[in-house]
């Protein structure tokens with residue numbers, strides 16, 4: 422018997438109970454800009470998402486695009502800086518952020534999912550009142566914190582067997598456009614949907630300790646200390662803070678994992694060992 426086939430059969434028999442367990446579950450997946458670097462990574466992600474939909478899960482995709490925004494700002498000779506993982510966003514920067522996220526990155530991802538046979542629909546937090554924002558901090562300019570999330574459009578898309586693909590932009594109460602950190606947007610959407618899982622796909626295997634080992638399970642109560650002592654820094658701060666906000670809003674579990682690894686989402690959802698760092702209340 423072909424050993425590849427045996428391996429596939431073994432994987433499938435392990436996966437089936439998980440597929441049944443997650444049938445009808447809402448899985449919010451945030452794909453970071455670093456994790457969608459190559460065309461092959463994008464194709465592999467798209468295939469996973471289409472398979473999830475085919476076995477009865479409801480995936481909702483929220484994407485980032487920080488590196489792509491950086492490239493365009495550099496071409497236009499616009500300087501940019503980050504404070505605690507968030508881009509300081511003036512009006513000129515906001516225009517570029519919107520152009521890149523909604524115009525380029527969102528369309529690319531929608532096309533990749535459609536190419537794999539999925540019915541992806543692209544939108545941003547500005548569509549159908551999905552995300553209304555307040556300004557996060559005047560010093561950051563047009564950076565928004567989601568204040569009200571109306572997930573009706575996402576439920577409608579699920580009923581139509583479509584896969585929503587969301588750019589992290591929000592609407593202000595005075596007609597402004599806000600730039601939302603992709604993790605923050607994904608957390609707010611996952612919270613509003615009371616998602617079964619929020620997967621934050623990035624370019625590292627998970628949250629690492631001071632020695633560089635991945636923490637496979639983290640109790641929410643530990644995260645504050647890991648940030649204070651500098652173990653969690655930079656872009657990992659908004660991710661872990663998002664995890665806490667999402668859990669408080671009723672999301673069942675959050676996983677931070679390497680989106681560049683082949684079949685990252687499927688391994689996390691459909692195998693015993695999972696992937697990355699699982700953040701949830703310890704089981705008593």
Ligand SMILES: Nc1ncnc2c1ncn2[C@@H]1O[C@H](COP(=O)(O)OP(=O)(O)O)[C@@H](O)[C@H]1O
Pocket residue numbers: 452453454455456485487506622623624625627628629630652653654655656657658
């Ligand atoms: N404790 C930690 N464990 C893992 N990564 C960390 C940690 N602290 C900081 N980081 C940094 O956070 C980065 C992920 O955040 P970010 O670059 O914003 O990702 P993305 O673009 O995928 O949203 C990692 O590449 C790593 O450099």
Ligand SMILES: CC(=O)N[C@@H](CCC(=O)OP(=O)(O)O)C(=O)O
Pocket residue numbers: 452453454455484485486487488490506507508518564565589600601602603604
């Ligand atoms: C406020 C803020 O920082 N917004 C982000 C939005 C994109 C993003 O989050 O992209 P990644 O997930 O690839 O990092 C930005 O301007 O870069």
